[in-house]
Amino acid sequence: MSPQRRDPAIRALLIDAAARILAEGGTAALTTRRLAAETSRSTMAIYTHLGGMERVQHxxxxxxxxxxxxxxxxxxxxxxxxxxxxxxxxxxxxxxxxxxxxxxxxxxxxxxxxxxxxxxxxxxxxxxxxxxxxxxxxxxxxxxxxxxxxxxxxxxxxxxxxxxxxxxxxxxxxxxxxxxxxxxxxxxxxxxxxxxxxxxxxxxxxxxxxx
The missing domain is CATH 1.10.357.10 (Tetracycline Repressor, domain 2)
Incomplete structure (x- = not known):
């Protein structure tokens, strides 16, 4: 399987969703599963565009x-x-x-x-x-x-x-x-x-x- 290509629109979508989760529930609420569910994206998309959950908040x-x-x-x-x-x-x-x-x-x-x-x-x-x-x-x-x-x-x-x-x-x-x-x-x-x-x-x- 070829690696996913980075799409600025998807990155912006993930950033905005992660920001909303952080603002509403703090760092404990921000998980891979929730971010993927709220953006209708795969966990692979999160790793491709943001480098993994440990780097999402940054x-x-x-x-x-x-x-x-x-x-x-x-x-x-x-x-x-x-x-x-x-x-x-x-x-x-x-x-x-x-x-x-x-x-x-x-x-x-x-x-x-x-x-x-x-x-x-x-x-x-x-x-x-x-x-x-x-x-x-x-x-x-x-x-x-x-x-x-x-x-x-x-x-x-x-x-x-x-x-x-x-x-x-x-x-x-x-x-x-x-x-x-x-x-x-x-x-x-x-x-x-x-x-x-x-x-x-x-x-x-x-x-x-x-x-």
Missing amino acids: AVRVDGFARLAAAVNAVSCSPDPVADLARVSDVYFSFGLSQPHLYRAMFIDRPVQDDDAGTAAFDRIVKAVRRCIDGQRLPSIEPAMVLMWAAQLWSMRHGIVTMVLSGALPEPQARHVLSDMTLRLLIGYGDDPAAARRSLRHALTPPGAPE
Whole structure:
């Protein structure tokens, strides 16, 4: 019998199903039999596309962060770096809400020591902060503080997404909280309050709508 060929569509199907199982039941619920049953695929398909059950959870995490990185990296750069930073924030928030099972599974367990799955997504936030500094919207700071600010912005987004997914905060209120916290952080970092408000309004106003 010839080996199965890897199909990106089947891999995505398995990843999404595994993420749902992990989010709903934790690692104990994720078994070869259940994953095969929920996707109507053979156990061989799981080994072919994900490398066996011992690697499925890691594959879910890596794939999830790859999708998140693709989403935030799709935010184009405009002349207003603060507005771009707000757009990255909004995309992160929307990603978490649109793929709740995958998002939960990405953070469900402590990763292995060499896991750098989240680096690309984090680097996009770092880049957005640096553009605000280079554009003289935020003051020059030590490189370590750039990473600190980016981590604070990520933590804020993650916390709000988690609250919405858990039912602790309604989505409309969460969007308002996210915008307000972003504004307060930017002002705290040194941006002009009026300019920060204009940038956030511009970033979060749908195209064609009056600001």
